[in-house]
Every structure is written in structure tokens, then in C-alpha cells.
Amino acid sequence: MTRLPNGKAAYAARMQKARQAKPKTESAVSTGFDEKTKIWFNGRMVRWQEATVHVMSHVIHYGSSVFEGFRCYNTQNGPAIFRLKDHIDRLFDSAKIYRIDMPFTKAEIMQACIEVVKLNRLEACYLRPVAFRGYHSLGVDPRLCPTMVAIAALMWGKYLGPEALKAGVDVRVASWNRMRPNTFPSMAKAASNYMPSQLVKLEAKIDHYVEGIMLDSHGYVSEGSGENIFLLYRGKLYTPPLTASILPGITRDCTITMARELGCEVIEAPVPREMLYVSDEVFFTGSAAEITPIRSIDRITIGNGACGPLTERLQKRFFAIVEGRTEDVYDWLTPVH
Numbered sequence: 228m229t230r231l232p233n234g235k236a237a238y239a240a241r242m243q244k245a246r247q248a249k250p251k252t253e254s255a256v257s258t259g260f261d262e263k264t265k266i267w268f269n270g271r272m273v274r275w276q277e278a279t280v281h282v283m284s285h286v287i288h289y290g291s292s293v294f295e296g297f298r299c300y301n302t303q304n305g306p307a308i309f310r311l312k313d314h315i316d317r318l319f320d321s322a323k324i325y326r327i328d329m330p331f332t333k334a335e336i337m338q339a340c341i342e343v344v345k346l347n348r349l350e351a352c353y354l355r356p357v358a359f360r361g362y363h364s365l366g367v368d369p370r371l372c373p374t375m376v377a378i379a380a381l382m383w384g385k386y387l388g389p390e391a392l393k394a395g396v397d398v399r400v401a402s403w404n405r406m407r408p409n410t411f412p413s414m415a416k417a418a419s420n421y422m423p424s425q426l427v428k429l430e431a432k433i434d435h436y437v438e439g440i441m442l443d444s445h446g447y448v449s450e451g452s453g454e455n456i457f458l459l460y461r462g463k464l465y466t467p468p469l470t471a472s473i474l475p476g477i478t479r480d481c482t483i484t485m486a487r488e489l490g491c492e493v494i495e496a497p498v499p500r501e502m503l504y505v506s507d508e509v510f511f512t513g514s515a516a517e518i519t520p521i522r523s524i525d526r527i528t529i530g531n532g533a534c535g536p537l538t539e540r541l542q543k544r545f546f547a548i549v550e551g552r553t554e555d556v557y558d559w560l561t562p563v564h
């Protein structure tokens with residue numbers, strides 16, 4: 228038998244050290260994980276520690292999972308899940324694209340999301356349903372691997388930092404492009420799409436930016452590693468179209484609706500990189516990022532370097548709706564109780 232050069236004891240010591248290692252970054256300490264909450268796992272509520280998979284599951288080796296992420300807001304009338312149906316529709320679309328058979332109906336998954344909030348007695352939280360190919364065999368052909376579904380809740384704060392919504396964030400254009408059409412399906416919210424997203428996020432953070440903006444395979448603006456993007460340029464609001472390999476964001480859809488309601492023209496068209504620098508306002512949208520102003524890109528100040536007036540109006544309208552302070556005219560909220 229070959230022995231590891233350092234021997235078993237050294238290996239065990241290294242493992243012990245890794246387990247005891249202190250979190251290295253600010254985001255590592257605010258994971259939002261609460262190990263006392265229960266997770267809905269394949270139709271049952273289980274303890275946090277019990278929601279586990281085998282290391283030989285297909286998903287571990289080939290990234291074969293699709294997922295969603297959305298918030299439950301603590302409204303004046305109790306907790307309410309934001310655009311629940313639209314997120315579950317997108318989850319099923321992602322599964323359909325990847326030919327993942329869902330063992331539950333949309334209605335069952337929606338109900339399960341509500342139960343996760345209710346049974347854990349949560350108010351504001353972030354929900355993460357995930358469907359993945361489980362344990363059967365190691366070949367790339369996934370057909371015999373069962374689909375597993377889990378729904379967990381996290382106490383996630385402001386995704387791009389506590390000050391981000393007010394002060395805005397400093398971002399860069401990523402050196403990595405968003406995937407070309409017909410390589411990875413960008414309309415699917417699949418785990419595999421987040422490998423390049425991790426590269427984007429990592430290079431941004433290492434260089435002291437908050438986030439990276441990817442260009443598409445033609446060099447036009449696509450989106451952030453986990454956000455869609457909008458630009459206010461000469462009085463009109465621009466956002467890259469679906470053909471720029473974006474995820475069809477649900478907050479993007481809300482933003483288009485709210486901007487039009489405010490009388491602003493919204494144009495979905497290819498956005499040249501340089502338009503980012505000369506726009507009056509640029510902001511990210513996403514379930515996690517909500518509506519986050521961008522104050523600089525590649526160290527070039529956007530507008531006057533603060534949250535612009537349109538971004539602020541959109542934020543105000545958005546938070547008034549999600550926090551239940553104004554009528555939910557679009558039927559975006561699903562009350563939990």
C-alpha cells in the first residue's frame with residue numbers, strides 16, 4: 228500500500244486545522260445559516276443536519292442541479308413571499324431545459340416554500356429551493372439518478388453589503404465573458420452557470436470590487452455574477468435583452484414594470500461596454516441584490532457617484548410594495564399565513 232508522504236497523523240492534523248480555521252472574509256461570517264431551522268427535503272421537514280447527500284451523487288460530480296432564490300419579506304400583514312409563482316415557474320423551466328423530471332408539482336413546491344417559512348416561524352428570510360440529480364451511478368448519463376428536491380431558508384441580509392442600497396457599489400467589468408448562446412442555457416438557473424460566476428466574483432473581490440459585470444460573447448454588456456443590470460442613458464432606461472445570455476430576472480421584470488409605470492421609457496437592446504461609463508445611473512437588480520446602485524465601474528464614477536434619482540424612485544416603489552406599505556397592485560406577494 229502506498230503511504231502518503233506526510234503520513235496519517237499529519238493528514239489528520241491538517242484536516243483538524245481546516246475545520247477549526249477562522250472565517251477569512253466578512254461574508255464568511257454572515258452566512259445567514261441558522262442550523263436550528265428545518266429544511267424541506269423530498270417531501271419531509273428534516274433537521275438542518277439531516278439534509279445531506281452522498282458524495283457519489285450525480286450533482287456533486289457534474290453540477291446537475293437547478294435552483295431558485297427569493298425573499299420572504301416581513302410585511303405589515305405578516306411574512307409574504309415575493310413572486311413565489313414566478314420563481315417556481317422558472318425552477319420548472321430550468322428543470323425542463325435540463326430534462327430533469329420533477330417529482331413534485333408546482334403547487335406542492337409552492338406550498339412547501341410556505342411551510343418552510345411557517346414551520347420555522349420565520350419572518351424575513353431568503354428561500355433556496357434546489358432540485359438535483361441524486362445517487363445512482365457515476366456515468367454522465369443521468370437518467371437513472373433520482374431527482375431530489377430541497378428547500379432551505381436563510382437569514383440573508385443585504386447581498387452586496389449593508390451600505391450598498393444607499394451608497395452604491397464599486398464594480399468592474401469582468402475579464403470572463405458570459406457563456407455564448409448554445410453552450411450553456413443561460414435562461415436556466417442551473418448550478419453549472421455559477422462556475423463562471425464564481426470566477427467573476429472572485430476576481431472582483433480579490434481586486435477590492437464588490438461585483439463584476441460580464442460581457443456577452445459579442446462584447447456587449449450581459450449581467451453581473453448574480454444580478455441583471457440597468458442603465459439610465461439620456462433619459463431612457465436600457466437593459467440587455469435575453470439574447471445577451473442573461474438570466475431572465477424576476478426583479479428585472481419588476482423593474483421594467485415599475486419604470487414604465489413611472490413614465491420612463493425602457494429599452495431592451497444590446498448595450499456597448501462604454502455606455503456603462505457615460506450613463507447617468509447604473510444599477511443591479513436581483514432577488515438577493517434587490518435594486519442596488521452602482522457608483523463606479525472600473526474606477527470611473529457613474530453620474531455623481533451616488534444613488535441616482537430614478538434608482539431611488541424605483542427602490543422606494545419596490546420596497547413600499549414588498550414591505551406591504553402600499554397596495555400590491557401587481558399581486559407580487561404571497562402571504563404566508
Ligand SMILES: Cc1ncc(COP(=O)(O)O)c(C=O)c1O
Pocket residue numbers: 296424450451452453454455473474475476477478479512513514515
Ligand atoms: C446570473 C443572475 N442573473 C440575474 C439574477 C437576477 O434574477 P432574479 O431577479 O430573478 O433574482 C440572478 C439572481 O438570481 C442571477 O443569479
